[in-house]
Each structure stands twice: as C-alpha cells, then as structure tokens.
Amino acid sequence: MNYDLVIVGGGLAGNCLALALKNSGLKIAIVEAQEREILQTAAIGDRALALAAGTVDALKMLNLWQEIEHAATSIKQIHISDKGHFGKTRLSAETENVEALGYVITARDLETHIANQVLISENITLYCPARVVGLMADENAMFMSLKYHDESLNITAKLVVGADGGQSSVRQLLNIEQHFSDYGQTALVTTVTATRPHQNIAYERFTSSGPLALLPISTHDCAVVWTRKTHEAESLICDSETDFIEQLQECFGWRLGELKLSAPRRAFPLSLIRAESMISQRAVIIGNAAHQLHPVAGQGFNLGLRDVMVLAEMLQTQNETGDIGSTEFLKHFSRIRQMDLSRTIHFTNAIVHIFSNEWLALALARNIGLALLDMLPFAKTALARQAMGL
Ligand SMILES: Cc1cc2nc3c(=O)[nH]c(=O)nc-3n(C[C@H](O)[C@H](O)[C@H](O)COP(=O)(O)OP(=O)(O)OC[C@H]3O[C@@H](n4cnc5c(N)ncnc54)[C@H](O)[C@@H]3O)c2cc1C
Numbered sequence: 001m002n003y004d005l006v007i008v009g010g011g012l013a014g015n016c017l018a019l020a021l022k023n024s025g026l027k028i029a030i031v032e033a034q035e036r037e038i039l040q041t042a043a044i045g046d047r048a049l050a051l052a053a054g055t056v057d058a059l060k061m062l063n064l065w066q067e068i069e070h071a072a073t074s075i076k077q078i079h080i081s082d083k084g085h086f087g088k089t090r091l092s093a094e095t096e097n098v099e100a101l102g103y104v105i106t107a108r109d110l111e112t113h114i115a116n117q118v119l120i121s122e123n124i125t126l127y128c129p130a131r132v133v134g135l136m137a138d139e140n141a142m143f144m145s146l147k148y149h150d151e152s153l154n155i156t157a158k159l160v161v162g163a164d165g166g167q168s169s170v171r172q173l174l175n176i177e178q179h180f181s182d183y184g185q186t187a188l189v190t191t192v193t194a195t196r197p198h199q200n201i202a203y204e205r206f207t208s209s210g211p212l213a214l215l216p217i218s219t220h221d222c223a224v225v226w227t228r229k230t231h232e233a234e235s236l237i238c239d240s241e242t243d244f245i246e247q248l249q250e251c252f253g254w255r256l257g258e259l260k261l262s263a264p265r266r267a268f269p270l271s272l273i274r275a276e277s278m279i280s281q282r283a284v285i286i287g288n289a290a291h292q293l294h295p296v297a298g299q300g301f302n303l304g305l306r307d308v309m310v311l312a313e314m315l316q317t318q319n320e321t322g323d324i325g326s327t328e329f330l331k332h333f334s335r336i337r338q339m340d341l342s343r344t345i346h347f348t349n350a351i352v353h354i355f356s357n358e359w360l361a362l363a364l365a366r367n368i369g370l371a372l373l374d375m376l377p378f379a380k381t382a383l384a385r386q387a388m389g390l
Contacts, residue, residue, distance in 0.1 A: 001125075003027045003028065003155060004026040004028065004319075005158065005161065006031060007028065008030075009287075010030045010031075011287070013305070014161070015030070015115055015117075016064070016308045017161060017308045017311060017312060018030055019062055019114070019117055019124075020308060024316050026315070029157075032127070033128075035129050039115075044107070045108030046107070046263065047189050047223075047295075048189070048215050049106075049107050050075070050103075050104050050213075050215055051072070051102055051302065056100075071110075072103040073218065075101045075104060075200060076101070077201045078101055079203050080204045081203075081205050082205075102298075106217070129149065130148040132146055132164075135160065135173045137280075142281075143156050158282065158324050162283065166289070168285060168288075171289055176285065179274045180271060185210055185227050188224070188226040188228060188266070188267055189267075189268060190226075190264065191262045191263035192214070192260060193220050193221050194260075196257035198219070200216050201216060203215075203252070209232060209251075210226070211296050211351075236265075237265050270294050272294060272345070273292040278290050278333070279333070286307035286308060286311060287308070291304075291341060293344070294348050296351050299344050303341070311333060314329070314332070
C-alpha cells in the first residue's frame with residue numbers, strides 16, 4: 001500500500017494531525033500499537049490535562065472541542081503560592097479579558113473523543129494493533145515494515161510522522177539522538193473532593209518537596225498532580241488513604257476545606273526528553289516523541305498540539321506545490337518550531353528548578369519575584385499568556 005502520509009502513534013498528537021488533514025486530499029494512514037480497549041482502560045488515561053486557551057482555540061478549529069466541551073471545566077483563576085513563604089500571585093481571566101485561562105479535562109475523555117473522530121473519518125486508514133519495526137528512506141519514499149496483528153506488512157509513505165510518545169520507536173529507528181534528564185521525581189495523580197467549591201480556581205503550590213497542583217473539575221472535585229522525589233512518591237502511594245490525605249492536606253492547606261480522596265492514586269515517573277532533531281530523511285517527529293516535559297506547568301500536550309497545527313498548515317500548502325517529504329520542506333518546519341520548543345522547555349525547566357529548591361537565597365528571590373509579579377500587571381499578563389499558550 002502507498003500513502004502520502006503515515007502517522008505512527010494514534011495518541012493525541014497523531015490523531016489530531018490526521019484529523020487536521022482529513023480533507024487535504026492526502027492519502028493518510030495511522031499506525032497505532034495499542035488496541036482501543038487497552039488504551040481506554042489504561043491507568044495513564046486518569047491524568048487531568050490542563051489545556052491552555054490557545055489549545056482549546058486550536059481544537060475548536062479542528063471541530064474537536066464542541067462535542068467534548070461539556071466534560072471540561074474552565075479555569076477562571078490561577079493561584080500560585082510558595083508553601084511556608086510569603087510570595088503568592090493570582091492570574092485571572094477577568095483581568096486578562098478572556099473567558100477562561102484554560103480548561104481541565106480528563107485525558108481519557110479527550111483521547112477517546114478524538115480517537116472516535118478518527119474512526120468515523122473515511123479518509124484515514126487505521127492499522128491497529130500495529131507497530132513499525134523497520135524504516136528505510138530513499139529519494140522518493142519511506143519504506144515501512146509493520147507488524148500488524150502478528151503479520152508482516154510493508155507500506156510506503158512520502159512522509160512518516162512519528163507521534164509515538166516518549167519512548168518513540170520512530171525516533172530510535174531513525175537513530176535520532178535524544179537528551180534525557182531524569183528529574184528523580186514522580187507525579188502522583190489522583191482526585192479529591194473538597195468541602196468548599198473550587199470556584200474554577202486552579203492552584204499551583206510550590207513546596208520544598210516539589211510542586212502540587214489542584215485543578216478544578218466538577219464543582220467540589222479537583223484533580224491532583226503532586227510531584228515528589230521518587231522515593232517519597234513510592235512511600236506515599238503505599239501509605240493508607242488516611243495517611244496520604246493527611247499529608248496532602250498538610251501540604252495544600254485548608255483553602256478548599258477538608259479534602260477526601262475520590263480516585264485511585266497513580267504514579268508517573270518524570271523526565272525531560274528532547275530529541276536532538278525533529279527531522280530525518282522523509283520523516284519528522286512531533287509531540288512527546290520529540291519532547292516530553294515535566295507536567296509542572298501543564299505544557300506537554302499544549303506544545304505538541306502547536307507542532308500539529310504548524311505541520312498541518314505547512315503540509316497543506318506544500319502538497320499543492322511540491323513534495324511533502326522533501327528535505328528543504330522538513331528543515332523549514334524544524335526551524336519554525338525551534339523557538340517555541342526551546343522557550344517552553346526552558347520555562348518548564350526553570351519552574352522545576354527554581355521552585356524545588358530550598359536554598360535560602362533562591363527561596364527569597366523567588367518569593368520576591370512572586371510578590372513583585374503580583375504588583376506588576378504587565379509581567380502577570382506575560383505569565384498568563386505563556387500559561388494560555390498564546
Ligand atoms: C501526570 C501527567 C500530567 C500531565 N498534565 C498535562 C497537562 O496538564 N497539560 C498538558 O498539555 N500536558 C500534560 N501532560 C502531557 C501530555 O499528557 C502529553 O504531552 C501528551 O499526552 C502526549 O501526546 P502524544 O500523542 O505526543 O503521545 P502519547 O500520548 O504518548 O501517544 C503516543 C501513541 O503512540 C502509540 N505508540 C507507542 N509506540 C508505538 C509504536 N512503536 N508503533 C505504533 N504506535 C505506538 C501509543 O500507544 C500512543 O497511543 C501530562 C503528562 C503526565 C504524565
């Protein structure tokens with residue numbers, strides 16, 4: 001089978017790219033390793049995604065938001081504080097003149113909705129369960145060997161997009177080097193019910209042992225993303241529910257009244273992965289395959305969707321005039337993405353390092369920073385715009 005575009009990985013990034021191009025005239029296939037039932041019940045689907053306002057605008061453009069909006073909760077304010085210190089600041093949708101700073105949705109709801117849209121799109125062929133096991137490019141095409149339902153299958157593409165996540169096999173098969181840093185931290189993810197309503201406020205609380213985010217979901221419920229050193233997270237996940245909630249309450253405080261655990265606790269080890277290059281001959285990698293970030297600033301999918309939107313727009317234009325797999329075209333795409341990528345990675349990394357540090361001078365500096373930020377509307381707007389993905 002010959003395709004114009006083969007996307008490896010039917011996660012958020014891969015599926016959104018296919019849907020963005022479904023009416024482009026390109027012949028598109030998606031190769032996805034996991035069967036749908038497995039994906040829909042996997043623990044990783046429990047994580048809450050904070051979607052920036054810019055991400056929601058992009059999903060609306062793709063007609064992927066309107067039918068799932070009911071499952072999302074708007075963020076009207078972001079409250080940022082530093083436990084045990086004086087610094088705090090608040091970002092507000094009203095001040096920024098927007099309807100919401102962002103939205104929170106359970107990853108599984110969004111992933112399922114988007115995967116359903118792929119299934120009903122006539123122009124997209126889905127190979128599932130299938131894995132790519134070999135890639136070889138020449139001047140005109142990429143030759144791909146797949147393992148599809150235990151059978152071997154060969155297909156070709158003018159361009160292969162690797163959207164197969166942090167452990168990307170496309171990245172490995174293309175021999176693209178990666179920078180990997182282990183933060184030595186693990187994100188504990190769960191849901192709590194609070195006695196006071198959250199009033200659509202997202203809380204980001206920095207503590208000496210790592211950041212804690214409480215993201216608003218239905219009126220009294222909040223999704224928890226609690227980053228701890230890995231050995232502490234391991235012990236917290238084994239603690240009884242009572243001990244766990246006691247420690248969470250101690251860390252977060254009583255702004256929302258008493259917290260009760262309302263979902264299982266899940267652990268996600270955290271690392272930063274950045275591919276040395278986003279491109280190779282007749283191939284490009286996007287989303288987590290190209291950059292896997294710490295969830296502290298909630299930027300991972302937001303950044304991945306910006307890869308998708310830029311690539312989709314460029315592919316539509318290139319398809320009208322030239323070869324979608326040409327080296328010049330791919331280099332152009334990669335150049336365009338570098339600034340956003342570097343800025344988002346540095347922003348996220350800076351937050352991880354500045355706010356996980358109890359060195360007195362740094363603690364003082366960040367608290368002065370937060371206090372100053374609270375008084376400087378322009379600086380707050382700049383931070384809000386980064387958070388909104390604008
Ligand atoms: C705890 C936590 C909280 C987060 N919070 C936020 C947040 O608030 N906001 C935000 O924007 N982001 C957040 N993220 C990041 C976000 O979840 C990811 O950036 C996003 O899901 C990545 O999407 P993706 O499609 O690039 O990769 P993935 O979701 O990893 O999808 C990859 C797909 O490829 C498939 N695949 C893998 N290998 C192969 C293969 N060899 N062949 C074929 N298919 C393959 C997989 O089955 C999967 O379907 C968070 C992440 C974590 C862990």
